[in-house]
Amino acid sequence: MTSAPAVDDIVRSEYEHGFTTEIASETFPPGLDDGVVRAISRRKGEPEFMTEWRLKAYRHWLTMTEPNWAAVAYPKIDFQSISYFSAPKRPEDMPKSLDEIDPVLLETYQKLGIPLEEQKALAGIAVDAVFDSVSVATTFRKSLAEAGVIFCSISEAVHDYPDLIKQYLGSVVPHTDNYYAGLNAAVFSDGTFVYVPKGVRCPMELSTYFRINARNTGQFERTLIVAEAGSYVSYLEGCTAPQRDENQLHAAVVELIVMEDAEIKYSTVQNWYPGDAQGKGGIYNFVTKRGDCRGARSKISWTQVETGSAITWKYPSCLLRGEGSVGEFYSVAVTKGRQQADTGTKMIHIGKDTRSTIVSKGISANQGRQTYRGLVRIGQRADGARNHTQCDSLLIGDCCTANTVPYIEVRNPSANMEHEATTSKISDDQLFYCRSRGLTAEDAVSMIVNGFCKEVFNELPMEFAVEAQKLLSISLEGAVG
Amino acid sequence: MTDLTANGFGSWLVDSVSHADWLDDQRRLSRAQIGEQGIPTSKQEDWRYTSLKGLLEQCFTPVDETITALAPDDLEDILIPGLDSHRIVLVNGRYAPDLSMPGEIPKGVRFDSLRTLLDTDPDAVRDHLNRPLSALRAGVEDEPQPLFLALNTAGFDDGLVVRLERAAMLERPIELIHLSVGMDEPRVAQPRHLIILGEGAQAILIERYVSLGDSIYCTNAVLDISLGCDAILRHERIQMESANAFHLTGLYLNQDAGSHYQGVNIGLGARWSRTDLVTDFRGEHARCELQGLYLAGDRQFMDYHLDVTHSVPRCTSRENFKGILYGRGRAVFDGNVVVARHAQKSDAAMSNRNLMLSESAEVDTKPQLDIHADDVKCSHGTTVGQLEPEMLFYLRSRGISAALARRMLCLGFAGEIIQTLSSELLREHVSGQVGQRLESAPLD
Numbered sequence: 001m002t003s004a005p006a007v008d009d010i011v012r013s014e015y016e017h018g019f020t021t022e023i024a025s026e027t028f029p030p031g032l033d034d035g036v037v038r039a040i041s042r043r044k045g046e047p048e049f050m051t052e053w054r055l056k057a058y059r060h061w062l063t064m065t066e067p068n069w070a071a072v073a074y075p076k077i078d079f080q081s082i083s084y085f086s087a088p089k090r091p092e093d094m095p096k097s098l099d100e101i102d103p104v105l106l107e108t109y110q111k112l113g114i115p116l117e118e119q120k121a122l123a124g125i126a127v128d129a130v131f132d133s134v135s136v137a138t139t140f141r142k143s144l145a146e147a148g149v150i151f152c153s154i155s156e157a158v159h160d161y162p163d164l165i166k167q168y169l170g171s172v173v174p175h176t177d178n179y180y181a182g183l184n185a186a187v188f189s190d191g192t193f194v195y196v197p198k199g200v201r202c203p204m205e206l207s208t209y210f211r212i213n214a215r216n217t218g219q220f221e222r223t224l225i226v227a228e229a230g231s232y233v234s235y236l237e238g239c240t241a242p243q244r245d246e247n248q249l250h251a252a253v254v255e256l257i258v259m260e261d262a263e264i265k266y267s268t269v270q271n272w273y274p275g276d277a278q279g280k281g282g283i284y285n286f287v288t289k290r291g292d293c294r295g296a297r298s299k300i301s302w303t304q305v306e307t308g309s310a311i312t313w314k315y316p317s318c319l320l321r322g323e324g325s326v327g328e329f330y331s332v333a334v335t336k337g338r339q340q341a342d343t344g345t346k347m348i349h350i351g352k353d354t355r356s357t358i359v360s361k362g363i364s365a366n367q368g369r370q371t372y373r374g375l376v377r378i379g380q381r382a383d384g385a386r387n388h389t390q391c392d393s394l395l396i397g398d399c400c401t402a403n404t405v406p407y408i409e410v411r412n413p414s415a416n417m418e419h420e421a422t423t424s425k426i427s428d429d430q431l432f433y434c435r436s437r438g439l440t441a442e443d444a445v446s447m448i449v450n451g452f453c454k455e456v457f458n459e460l461p462m463e464f465a466v467e468a469q470k471l472l473s474i475s476l477e478g479a480v481g
Numbered sequence: 482m483t484d485l486t487a488n489g490f491g492s493w494l495v496d497s498v499s500h501a502d503w504l505d506d507q508r509r510l511s512r513a514q515i516g517e518q519g520i521p522t523s524k525q526e527d528w529r530y531t532s533l534k535g536l537l538e539q540c541f542t543p544v545d546e547t548i549t550a551l552a553p554d555d556l557e558d559i560l561i562p563g564l565d566s567h568r569i570v571l572v573n574g575r576y577a578p579d580l581s582m583p584g585e586i587p588k589g590v591r592f593d594s595l596r597t598l599l600d601t602d603p604d605a606v607r608d609h610l611n612r613p614l615s616a617l618r619a620g621v622e623d624e625p626q627p628l629f630l631a632l633n634t635a636g637f638d639d640g641l642v643v644r645l646e647r648a649a650m651l652e653r654p655i656e657l658i659h660l661s662v663g664m665d666e667p668r669v670a671q672p673r674h675l676i677i678l679g680e681g682a683q684a685i686l687i688e689r690y691v692s693l694g695d696s697i698y699c700t701n702a703v704l705d706i707s708l709g710c711d712a713i714l715r716h717e718r719i720q721m722e723s724a725n726a727f728h729l730t731g732l733y734l735n736q737d738a739g740s741h742y743q744g745v746n747i748g749l750g751a752r753w754s755r756t757d758l759v760t761d762f763r764g765e766h767a768r769c770e771l772q773g774l775y776l777a778g779d780r781q782f783m784d785y786h787l788d789v790t791h792s793v794p795r796c797t798s799r800e801n802f803k804g805i806l807y808g809r810g811r812a813v814f815d816g817n818v819v820v821a822r823h824a825q826k827s828d829a830a831m832s833n834r835n836l837m838l839s840e841s842a843e844v845d846t847k848p849q850l851d852i853h854a855d856d857v858k859c860s861h862g863t864t865v866g867q868l869e870p871e872m873l874f875y876l877r878s879r880g881i882s883a884a885l886a887r888r889m890l891c892l893g894f895a896g897e898i899i900q901t902l903s904s905e906l907l908r909e910h911v912s913g914q915v916g917q918r919l920e921s922a923p924l925d
Contacts, residue, residue, distance in 0.1 A: 069526075378865075380840070380841075393850075393852065395852065395854075395855035395857070396855065397855055398822070398823070398825070398854055398855045398856070399822070400853075400855065401851075401852065401853045402850070402852045403849065403850060403851045403852065404848075404849055404850040404851075404861070405847070405849045406847060406848060406849070406863070407845070407847050408844075408845065408846045408847065408863055408865065409530075409843070409844075409845045410835070410837065410843065410844050410845075410846075410865040411842075411843045412837075412840070413837040413838060413839055413840060413842060413867050414867060415837070415865060415866070415867075416864075416865070416866045416867075417863070417864060417865040417866070418862075418863070418864045419848070419861075419862060419863035419864070420860070420861070420862045420863075421848070421850060421860060421861045421862070422859065422860040423850055423852045423857060423858075423859040423860070424857070424858060424859075425855045425856055425857070
């Protein structure tokens with residue numbers, strides 16, 4: 001079967017969001033040592049305890065080695081050639097409202113289809129937009145404050161809520177956890193802090209848009225979300241990045257802490273620049289995401305749609321400690337061109353009657369390389385633990401790769417663990433059926449792929465689900481041949 | 482030369498008799514590879530859940546004498562009454578002609594002791610023994626042999642060579658009995674078997690590992706199986722080593738176009754065992770079935786590694802392993818299905834189901850798919866669970882004791898695999914053994 005020319009056009013379509021915003025930024029020269037770590041801390045006016053915390057992490061990081069077990073290939077990263085701090089100018093007069101924000105910046109968001117003010121009105125989403133490393137816009141602070149919800153940048157939180165930071169930062173992902181988490185702890189530039197007090201249902205969905213901008217700057221975000229007993233919060237994270245020639249390193253850390261009867265829903269749409277057709281210039285996305293269900297009946301739900309980045313290395317995990325706590329992971333990952341993704345989840349069942357669900361949908365096209373790597377561990381005391389895992393791969397084209405590497409460790413006889421995986425392509429029958437009813441090849445593929453991912457999209461908040469479907473259509477429509 | 486003792490396996494090897502230059506070269510190469518590898522650790526993916534500590538605590542030395550003191554009567558408890566077979570017996574890894582009863586062998590079929598062949602006509606097996614790892618295992622270029630294959634290559638001194646010519650057919654099964662007999666000190670036997678079926682040949686091979694007494698010993702067997710075009714081999718392996726034994730098997734299977742391999746692996750014995758099943762398709766439309774049942778009782782450890790490679794289009798593989806764990810039993814299942822680029826229309830399905838009956842049992846399972854072609858049908862499924870309380874209740878409400886009810890349900894679970902054995906006698910034998918082990922198991 002030969003593909004229609006229109007189909008090929010779409011496959012070759014250039015990255016839509018590739019543009020660079022000209023904005024003066026104050027950037028450190030490349031390199032990393034004790035001095036740079038101190039300088040970052042000083043630059044952000046951090047209290048002594050944070051400087052020490054960073055230095056401890058940095059010194060430990062020096063003793064660590066880069067992990068190489070993931071099924072991804074990339075040239076060795078020279079950590080000394082990366083600049084570790086970049087902030088939009090005028091940090092001293094942080095804007096209080098949207099009017100004060102640099103119009104160039106606003107325009108950037110508009111190009112990305114994220115009109116802040118419209119969103120404010122239509123979707124009721126508070127946006128803590130991260131442009132490079134420092135938060136420059138925070139909306140809806142007031143109505144959140146009335147509910148008692150703290151939603152601010154990590155830098156602000158370090159100043160305003162040092163006790164909370166001391167108590168929770170690094171308590172789920174310690175700096176000793178892995179190489180990139182260690183690096184992040186030492187040099188993290190900014191990120192988001194959310195604290196939902198006891199019994200509060202966050203009145204709106206919180207959202208941060210990440211965007212990597214300044215040339216050759218690694219972005220080291222740090223997100224910390226604490227949900228106290230009986231509270232609920234839904235957090236959306238979405239990313240796009242401008243076109244670049246050099247690879248950009250992104251090593252974020254996300255920590256979630258959930259107390260008794262509380263719930264955090266964390267959704268991600270990741271659409272960073274994947275590199276050109278030769279795989280040149282895409283983002284390296286090495287992320288550590290982990291949630292800790294500390295209280296009984298607490299719940300964490302990770303939903304991710306990963307369509308961008310040259311390399312994705314990401315395993316959002318749940319530590320299910322509390323009795324009856326629940327972990328969920330819903331993922332759609334797309335690799336096309338020369339994209340590589342090694343992603344999955346870890347569900348560590350520690351408490352009694354803990355439950356976890358994993359639904360992973362991988363779509364691999366062109367020369368895309370994709371690995372689902374997951375761990376389900378049911379500990380000796382996790383009586384009545386249940387897990388259901390489903391990972392499906394869809395292959396489009398005969399040069400792509402799909403791997404499934406699940407690790408399942410069960411040490412409790414009352415546990416119930418089920419794992420299923422399938423690998424298939426879009427069958428000719430399905431295509432023929434759709435086309436015989438007058439659908440074009442692209443529409444048919446888009447329909448089938450969207451159907452394949454439906455279980456995951458259903459978990460996304462509505463606005464994100466629409467964006468995700470659009471992204472998927474752009475990435476893949478008609479990639480069949 | 483590299484110091485072998487450095488990695489703990491030095492005692493396994495002695496200078497073997499020279500049969501041919503090519504073989505000496507192979508053995509030298511293997512020794513060098515052993516020395517270079519060092520001891521596998523849990524950092525290595527293949528040994529992630531498997532510790533060699535217990536094995537290394539023993540100082541195994543190779544069997545250096547042929548045991549002749551046994552009489553056919555001594556086999557009484559071991560033989561399956563009524564099983565009509567071409568019986569070949571190896572005692573501590575060496576061919577025992579006095580105990581074997583090959584019977585009448587049809588035209589085009591040859592059974593030989595590898596030791597004898599090496600003495601008389603080493604070049605007859607040269608093609609099979611003198612070849613690089615890539616001939617045994619797909620996807621490896623210039624890689625050293627895995628440790629236990631290298632140990633076997635460096636140290637084997639006997640085994641069974643079965644050769645079936647084109648279209649030769651064996652009506653009765655070949656029964657290969659590995660009998661281990663206690664010695665004064667811990668011994669390691671490293672038999673090497675070559676099973677070669679020509680085009681369209683058909684055979685059934687029953688492989689049994691048994692022991693007299695419960696002494697400490699180690700078996701490190703390697704089977705090299707080649708199936709010609711359209712050949713059919715049924716291969717039934719029943720491992721019932723002594724409760725103190727260590728058992729290793731490396732099974733390397735190569736299948737030509739249209740051939741069909743049906744393997745059943747029953748693991749009941751040994752305190753520590755590791756089985757590597759490595760299969761590769763060399764021609765289209767071949768089919769490979771690997772079935773397995775393992776019963777890991779108290780303090781038993783069982784490890785199954787499957788490497789199934791679809792390197793050519795239009796082949797089918799089925800992997801179905803079931804495990805029952807009780808006491809402090811531990812099992813590892815690591816199944817890997819690889820579909821190479823261009824191996825379109827591959828069809829693979831892998832399943833691993835485990836029944837955990839006790840608090841202290843543990844199972845680690847890792848069913849992997851590694852797919853490089855798009856037009857394929859691949860799936861895997863894994864479950865870990867316990868007996869359904871409703872089923873137990875149903876049986877108990879009909880006056881059946883809790884213990885018996887559990888045993889019935891376990892046997893039902895195991896039955897799916899046991900039923901695939903070719904002979905009724907064998908099915909009864911295995912069912913009986915499984916039942917017996919479950920009866921003595923502390924099930925609560």
